[in-house]
Amino acid sequence: MHVRVDRDRCLGSGNCLAWASEVFDQSDEDFLVVVLDETPPEERWAAVEQAARFCPAQAIHVERTS
Amino acid sequence: MTMPTTGLPGFPMERESPYDPPPRILQLLREEPVSRVTLWNGQEAWLVTRYDDVRTLLTNPDLSADVRKPGYPKVSAALAHFTEGLLNHMDSPEHDVYRRMLAPDFMVKRVEGLRPDVEKLVDDLLDAMQTHGAPVDLVASFAFPIPALVTCSILGVPYDRKDFFVHCAEAFLSGTSTAEAAAQAARELHAYLGELIEAKKAAPGTDTLSRMVTEFVATGQLDETVLVTLAELLLIAGFDTTANMIALGTLTLLRHPDQLEELKANPEQWPGAVEELLRYLTITHRGRHRVATADIVVGGQLIRAGEGVIAAQDAANRDPDTFPDPDVVDIHRDARHHLAFGHGVHQCIGAAVARVELQVAYARLFARFPGLELAVPHDQIRFKHQSSVYGVAELPVRW
Numbered sequence: 194m195h196v197r198v199d200r201d202r203c204l205g206s207g208n209c210l211a212w213a214s215e216v217f218d219q220s221d222e223d224f225l226v227v228v229l230d231e232t233p234p235e236e237r238w239a240a241v242e243q244a245a246r247f248c249p250a251q252a253i254h255v256e257r258t259s
Numbered sequence: 260m261t262m263p264t265t266g267l268p269g270f271p272m273e274r275e276s277p278y279d280p281p282p283r284i285l286q287l288l289r290e291e292p293v294s295r296v297t298l299w300n301g302q303e304a305w306l307v308t309r310y311d312d313v314r315t316l317l318t319n320p321d322l323s324a325d326v327r328k329p330g331y332p333k334v335s336a337a338l339a340h341f342t343e344g345l346l347n348h349m350d351s352p353e354h355d356v357y358r359r360m361l362a363p364d365f366m367v368k369r370v371e372g373l374r375p376d377v378e379k380l381v382d383d384l385l386d387a388m389q390t391h392g393a394p395v396d397l398v399a400s401f402a403f404p405i406p407a408l409v410t411c412s413i414l415g416v417p418y419d420r421k422d423f424f425v426h427c428a429e430a431f432l433s434g435t436s437t438a439e440a441a442a443q444a445a446r447e448l449h450a451y452l453g454e455l456i457e458a459k460k461a462a463p464g465t466d467t468l469s470r471m472v473t474e475f476v477a478t479g480q481l482d483e484t485v486l487v488t489l490a491e492l493l494l495i496a497g498f499d500t501t502a503n504m505i506a507l508g509t510l511t512l513l514r515h516p517d518q519l520e521e522l523k524a525n526p527e528q529w530p531g532a533v534e535e536l537l538r539y540l541t542i543t544h545r546g547r548h549r550v551a552t553a554d555i556v557v558g559g560q561l562i563r564a565g566e567g568v569i570a571a572q573d574a575a576n577r578d579p580d581t582f583p584d585p586d587v588v589d590i591h592r593d594a595r596h597h598l599a600f601g602h603g604v605h606q607c608i609g610a611a612v613a614r615v616e617l618q619v620a621y622a623r624l625f626a627r628f629p630g631l632e633l634a635v636p637h638d639q640i641r642f643k644h645q646s647s648v649y650g651v652a653e654l655p656v657r658w
Binding site for chain 2: 212225
């Protein structure tokens with residue numbers, strides 16, 4: 194899995210942290226999303242997909258590479 | 260609800276059970292998930308009820324939240340007069356500029372820092388209830404003061420003006436005042452927020468208003484008059500909603516004593532229970548309102564540019580395809596993806612604050628008064644069917 198974020202769309206609502214705090218964080222400087230792990234292990238895929246699905250700004254893009 | 264001449268169902272619809280969405284809207288969810296309704300003024304709009312449709316609709320960039328646009332569904336007479344360009348009625352990209360200015364103070368990490376303050380003010384209110392003695396009206400003595408006081412912290416209202424602020428907020432927003440008294444309170448609050456901004460310019464603190472003044476007003480990126488409207492919106496959006504969730508959520512818990520006992524014994528389960536109560540009650544029961552700015556397809560139905568759309572969160576949160584046995588309160592279900600806070604760029608900015616307030620309020624209330632119960636028969640409780648935010652008018656309790 195490859196995780197990409199669009200920081201131009203991010204509004205800093207922080208929902209992604211609630212789903213997958215090992216993969217996403219909010220910057221201490223501009224408060225927008227940062228990806229901690231662009232290729233998360235398989236056990237986190239479901240949570241990362243939830244984070245992408247429920248991002249209010251639709252700023253998270255996930256590609257599954259099997 | 261009177262049947263309009265067009266034969267379309269009217270919106271809003273009437274509830275039968277005070278805890279469930281109207282039967283008619285749940286029937287539409289099952290049978291005609293994207294359907295036409297008529298509003299109080301004869302205007303027609305689309306009503307979208309399925310969870311997946313509501314969720315995708317609210318992130319669709321071809322929908323506008325601007326009440327001034329023709330076709331915007333004005334679901335009440337009050338909204339028809341409400342044409343101000345507040346943040347919740349702005350579209351991207353204008354909206355996003357202000358939203359990003361406010362966002363840092365509403366980050367989960369920052370909001371967790373508010374938790375000790377919330378615990379303190381909740382404990383103070385519980386002390387006052389204990390001193391007063393049973394029965395008390397939980398709405399007036401607990402549910403309303405909590406969000407009002409938390410808003411004081413966020414805006415940096417000084418201690419000696421808190422009583423004034425809480426009084427004005429209640430008169431303005433609790434729906435218990437006359438229209439004239441509410442309008443007078445709104446004017447007083449507006450004037451006070453202007454004064455408060457002046458005070459923050461002279462002596463900034465660590466609150467949101469101070470940060471907005473020093474980072475954005477002083478640098479010319481934000482107009483002071485806009486900052487007043489942002490502060491008002493934070494108050495309006497966070498006050499009635501949180502207060503009603505505290506009172507109606509407490510009542511709901513009292514009606515599910517087995518689950519309540521489990522929560523008292525296992526307080527670490529409160530955050531999950533809060534999500535389930537938010538889903539089950541969905542007190543924002545008038546839906547989110549948009550107008551299409553281009554032709555779009557929702558759930559297979561073509562919606563044309565210029566047509567109004569109501570995204571019904573209350574129905575969506577009872578969609579059995581997303582929440583099995585949706586009409587059952589179950590504190591063990593994972594309800595985190597409910598739509599009670601809306602979705603998309605207008606999703607409630609204060610959701611993390613509300614979660615802290617609700618977690619602390621319920622947990623501390625039932626820890627202090629484990630024997631809390633209704634002080635009147637259930638059939639004497641007045642539910643606020645006509646309010647834009649659902650709840651109970653009073654909640655007399657004893658312990």
